Amino acid sequence: xxxxxxxxxxxxxxxxxRAFASLPTQAAARGGSDSSGIDNGKHGAFSRILLEDNPEIxxxxxxxxxxxxxxxxxxxxxxxKCSNVSRIYSIGRSVNxxxxxxxxxxDKPGQKEAEPAFKFIGNVHGDxxxxxxxxxxxxxxxxxxxxxDPLATLxxxxxxxxxxxxxxxxxxxxxxxxxxxxxxxxxDFPDQFFPINDEISFRQxxxxxxxxxxxxxxxxxxxxxxxxxxxxxxxxxxSRDKRKQYYGCPDDKTFRYMASVYSQSHYNMSLSKEFKGGxxxxxxxxxxxxxxxDWNYIHGGxxxxxxxxxxxxxxxxxxxxxxxxQNKMSMLNLVASLVKLVCGLRHRVxxxxxxxxxxxxxxYLTSCDADRSSWKDICFR
Numbered sequence: 001x002x003x004x005x006x007x008x009x010x011x012x013x014x015x016x017x018r019a020f021a022s023l024p025t026q027a028a029a030r031g032g033s034d035s036s037g038i039d040n041g042k043h044g045a046f047s048r049i050l051l052e053d054n055p056e057i058x059x060x061x062x063x064x065x066x067x068x069x070x071x072x073x074x075x076x077x078x079x080x081k082c083s084n085v086s087r088i089y090s091i092g093r094s095v096n097x098x099x100x101x102x103x104x105x106x107d108k109p110g111q112k113e114a115e116p117a118f119k120f121i122g123n124v125h126g127d128x129x130x131x132x133x134x135x136x137x138x139x140x141x142x143x144x145x146x147x148x149d150p151l152a153t154l155x156x157x158x159x160x161x162x163x164x165x166x167x168x169x170x171x172x173x174x175x176x177x178x179x180x181x182x183x184x185x186x187x188d189f190p191d192q193f194f195p196i197n198d199e200i201s202f203r204q205x206x207x208x209x210x211x212x213x214x215x216x217x218x219x220x221x222x223x224x225x226x227x228x229x230x231x232x233x234x235x236x237x238x239s240r241d242k243r244k245q246y247y248g249c250p251d252d253k254t255f256r257y258m259a260s261v262y263s264q265s266h267y268n269m270s271l272s273k274e275f276k277g278g279x280x281x282x283x284x285x286x287x288x289x290x291x292x293x294d295w296n297y298i299h300g301g302x303x304x305x306x307x308x309x310x311x312x313x314x315x316x317x318x319x320x321x322x323x324x325x326q327n328k329m330s331m332l333n334l335v336a337s338l339v340k341l342v343c344g345l346r347h348r349v350x351x352x353x354x355x356x357x358x359x360x361x362x363x364y365l366t367s368c369d370a371d372r373s374s375w376k377d378i379c380f381r
Contacts, residue, residue, distance in 0.1 A: 057127060057175040057314055064317020065129055066136075068098055068169045074136055075101045075165065082143035085109065085156050091164070092209030095180035098169040100209050103139050105161040116220040118335050119162040119302075121210070124186055124224050124292065126171020126178065130310045130323060131225030135165045137324040138331055151332050161335060162217065167206055167224075179204055187290035192298060193238050194289035210292065214300040221258070221338050222296055222304040223331075227315075229308035230268075231275045232259035237282035237291040237306075247283035249297060258334065259305055265333040267326035282306070305334075 066074060079088035087109035090099040104110065120138070122131025142161070145152035155161060166172060170180035178184050181204060188207040190197045200208065234255035239247040249255065256279065263270040263278030270278040275285075282288065296304035309327050 123166035128227040189295035227310040227313040233306040265330040
C-alpha cells in the first residue's frame with residue numbers, strides 16, 4: 001500500500017510540474033536571472049550560455065506571428081511602398097546567415113544631417129517576439145501618417161529613426177532565448193564590471209553587428225524591446241559590488257526622464273504596483289552584466305533604455321494590435337522628445353571636445369508650442 005501511495009504522489013507531482021511549466025512565464029526578460037538578482041548558475045547575471053529549461057513554445061503560440069522570411073518580405077515591401085521616407089539596409093548576418101535588416105525612416109534617408117539619430121531594436125531574445133511585430137507597426141504608422149499627423153511629420157523631418165525588427169532571427173526560428181549558439185545576446189557585450197567580455201573577436205556575430213553599427217551611425221538614444229514584464233529600465237544594469245541596489249549612472253536624471261516619458265505615455269505602465277511610476281534602475285531590479293544597454297552608454301555615447309512592453313513573453317497573436325496601441329504613444333513620444341533631451345545632457349560619456357549641432361524642439365510634453373524651435377550648438381565638456 002505504501003508503494004502504491006508513493007507511486008501516486010510521484011505521478012501527481014509530475015502532472016503538476018508539467019502544468020506549471022506550460023504556464024506563461026514573466027520577468028527576467030532583459031536578463032535571465034530571477035528577480036532577486038541572485039545568479040542561479042543556469043542563466044543568471046553572468047552566464048552567457050543558456051540551458052534548455054524554458055517552457056516549450058508550441059506551434060499554436062507561434063501562429064499569427066511573421067516567420068523570418070515573412071518579416072524579411074515585410075521589410076522589403078515597406079521599403080518599396082515608403083521609398084520617399086525610408087532606406088533598407090543590413091548591418092550583418094546572424095550565426096545561421098539571416099540578414100539583420102534595418103529600416104531607416106527620415107525625409108532624407110541615408111544622408112548625414114545635423115539631426116539626432118534614434119534606434120529601436122526588437123527580438124533581442126528569440127522567445128520575446130513582440131518587438132518584431134510592434135516595430136513594423138511603428139514603421140508603417142510613420143509612413144502612412146507623414147504630412148498628415150503633426151507627430152509623424154515632426155519625427156520624419158527632424159531626426160533619423162533606425163528600426164531593427166529582429167536582432168536574433170535564429171533564436172526566434174529555434175523558439176528559444178539564445179541565438180543559434182545558445183548564447184544570451186544580452187550578456188554578450190563588453191561590460192565595465194565584467195572584463196571577460198572585452199575581447200570583441202569572441203563576441204557573437206549579432207553582437208559584433210550591433211557594435212559596428214553603433215560606431216558607424218553615432219546614435220543619440222536608443223531602446224530595445226523585450227517581453228515578460230511591463231516597465232522602462234535604465235542604467236546601470238549592474239553594480240560594482242554585484243549587489244542588488246540602486247546604481248545610477250552620471251546621467252541618471254536624464255535617463256529617469258526618458259523612462260518616465262515612455263511609462264507616462266503608456267496605457268497602464270505607470271500604474272505598476274511593482275515598479276514605482278513604471279520605471280526602474282536595472283541594478284535595483286536585478287543586476288546583469290554584459291548587457292547591450294550599458295555598452296551603448298559607455299562606448300557609443302548612446303542613451304539606451306530597455307523597454308519591457310508585454311507582461312507575457314509570447315502572447316497570442318490576436319493581442320498584438322492591442323499591445324501596439326498600448327505602446328504607440330510611448331514610442332512616438334520617446335522618439336520625439338529626443339531632440340529636446342539632447343540640450344540638457346551633462347557629463348555624457350563622450351570625448352571632452354565633442355560638440356554637435358542639434359535641433360531643439362519644444363512640444364506638447366512641455367506645454368509649449370511645437371513651432372518654438374531653433375538650431376543650437378551644443379558642446380559636452
